[in-house]
Amino acid sequence: MANGEEKIVLQYQVPGDDFTRAGEASADLKARLKRLGFPAAAVRKAAISLYEGEINLAIHAGGGEIRVEVTPERIEMWLDDEGPGIPDIALAMSEGYSTAPDEVRSLGFGAGMGLPNMKKYTDSFEITSEVGRGTHIRMAVEIGRS
Amino acid sequence: MKISDIIQILDAQLLTPQADLDREVHTACGSDMMSDVLAFVKDQSVLITGLNNPQVVRTADMMDMICIVFVRGKRPDAGILALANERDMAILCTEHTMFTACGLLYEQGLRGGVH
Numbered sequence: 001m002a003n004g005e006e007k008i009v010l011q012y013q014v015p016g017d018d019f020t021r022a023g024e025a026s027a028d029l030k031a032r033l034k035r036l037g038f039p040a041a042a043v044r045k046a047a048i049s050l051y052e053g054e055i056n057l058a059i060h061a062g063g064g065e066i067r068v069e070v071t072p073e074r075i076e077m078w079l080d081d082e083g084p085g086i087p088d089i090a091l092a093m094s095e096g097y098s099t100a101p102d103e104v105r106s107l108g109f110g111a112g113m114g115l116p117n118m119k120k121y122t123d124s125f126e127i128t129s130e131v132g133r134g135t136h137i138r139m140a141v142e143i144g145r146s
Numbered sequence: 147m148k149i150s151d152i153i154q155i156l157d158a159q160l161l162t163p164q165a166d167l168d169r170e171v172h173t174a175c176g177s178d179m180m181s182d183v184l185a186f187v188k189d190q191s192v193l194i195t196g197l198n199n200p201q202v203v204r205t206a207d208m209m210d211m212i213c214i215v216f217v218r219g220k221r222p223d224a225g226i227l228a229l230a231n232e233r234d235m236a237i238l239c240t241e242h243t244m245f246t247a248c249g250l251l252y253e254q255g256l257r258g259g260v261h
């Protein structure tokens with residue numbers, strides 16, 4: 001990685017009240033990874049996964065926090081919120097399942113493909129959630145496997 | 147075809163004057179659901195949509211698309227155009243419906259991505 005740095009840590013706050021700003025973190029991550037010279041496929045997978053996660057923080061959780069650690073081997077991302085939580089994670093992970101209201105659908109989201117997309121594009125994906133407490137996701141893209 | 151050809155075929159208006167219209171495009175995707183666009187990485191370069199909000203530009207950016215066509219006369223606002231300009235994207239708008247716009251472009255050789 002550039003300048004011989006071992007690890008780059010990035011942190012972002014996702015607002016819960018401004019849908020138009022969701023996507024700023026993933027756009028920033030994408031631009032940085034490109035500048036660092038990471039392979040295009042890996043950059044895209046990480047950016048899409050973070051983008052879907054960011055949208056979820058904005059529309060389902062009332063906002064949240066993102067932490068990204070970038071090393072030459074992997075791009076690792078944590079998304080944490082203190083939103084309503086997910087009662088049935090297996091159901092939420094299935095393609096097409098969505099509780100998004102019509103107003104979110106009219107904005108182009110709420111197809112129920114976000115969590116499945118995140119799992120599909122990352123090499124490891126873990127989600128834990130507690131109703132009334134919040135949701136935590138850790139996911140990573142391995143550079144060698146892209 | 148080139149982005150300039152799309153303008154001609156769709157009788158479209160260019161809303162980002164500084165965009166490079168000589169760039170080649172071979173594949174496109176037409177959708178109003180952004181998660182569907184994100185679900186299939188196929189190296190498409192044009193997004194045709196009736197949706198009008200900043201997430202359209204962000205989604206296209208995630209997919210490395212270089213041109214967005216807004217159908218049915220939808221006109222993106224200055225904030226959306228600014229996002230597109232930052233990314234060197236060409237923004238077009240046409241009066242045609244989604245179906246007709248896609249049909250006209252397909253007829254002239256533009257294709258969906260390879261699955």
Ligand SMILES: Nc1ncnc2c1ncn2[C@@H]1O[C@H](COP(=O)(O)OP(=O)(O)O)[C@@H](O)[C@H]1O
Nearest residue numbers: 056060061092098099100110111112113114115
């Ligand atoms: N951070 C979150 N907090 C609470 N619920 C969530 C969160 N992320 C996802 N969900 C729930 O999981 C469902 C599926 O999520 P997703 O696959 O991204 O689809 P969509 O966002 O289109 O509804 C959502 O509709 C919502 O009920």
Ligand SMILES: [Mg+2]
Nearest residue numbers: 055056114115
């Ligand atoms: Mg989602």
